[in-house]
Amino acid sequence: MSDGSIGDHAGRGRGRTGRPPLTDERRAAFRQEIARAAVELFVAQGVAATTGEQIARAVGVSSRTLWRYFPNKESCVSPLFAAGIDAIGAALRAWPEDGSLEDALEGPTSGEGLTPLPQMPRVRALLRLTRTEPGLRAVWLQAHDEAEPVFARALADRAGLATVDLRSHIQAAMLNAALRVAVEHYAWRTEETESTPEKARAEVTATVRSALGVAARGIS
Structure with missing residues (x-):
């Protein structure tokens, strides 16, 4: 020791x-x-x-x-839960005017950012524990709480704003919630033995893209 x-x-x-x-x-x-x-x-x-x-x-x-x-x-476990925040922020700042949000975040949310592929099965199992372990749930939610101002600043930068305005805050909150819910939806409904790493990458990417599409369209 x-x-x-x-x-x-x-x-x-x-x-x-x-x-x-x-x-x-x-x-x-x-x-x-x-x-x-x-x-x-x-x-x-x-x-x-x-x-x-x-x-x-x-x-x-x-x-x-x-x-x-x-x-x-x-x-x-917070470093795993927080993984990808900076990458998503950078992707938001680089998001082209004529591109979709889903395409802009394809890389950071494809399994290399939010849930590193070599650890994806274990991270998925860990997220399932957040349903019954209050301590882990608190860490998971804290990671997203810390992500939100990062996303808001990135969206404000993309819009050319010197300060973060209400619109940027709301957009960041919607994006943050969409990412959290998508990853939870994927993790909570998928057993560890159901997917190969390649299939897992495709499944989590599809789930996140679907959630981002809903967030991008807003509330109607």
Whole structure:
């Protein structure tokens, strides 16, 4: 077991003297590693039966190190839930005037952004747990709460606005809700064994595109 330093995780068996601090990129990668370990444990044995110590052990660090990155065990999955927000924001800013919203977000919502394809079955299983695990549900909703201002700013930028106006806020809220509901609809109705990775990518893309189409048409 590590003594709790991320340096030990990054280079086990070496001394700590003179080691440069972790870059932002490495910290983000480490958070993703923790998230994947937490997902595996939550899905395999349930949230209640999983401890922070088990998650830390799975990535080769101490629980003290784990709690430097996350306030509780449920929040360990937040990097997976939050994945794709920046990509979607960038896609919104690059959305051409004559293009559809569905086409603009094809890449970020095709399985490479919202639900990384290698982890899609586990993320799908994790999302099913959010129906019965309040702690996980809170983390999932928090990810979308944090996404909404990002989307609003991107939509305002696309419209050439210096500040985010009411229209941008409403559009962002509609988009955010459409993405959340689409992913939940897909995850909650699809068993892990039903799809190959390729079929899963196509299914989640189709579901998201359908939801985005509804959001783009607005309320009538």
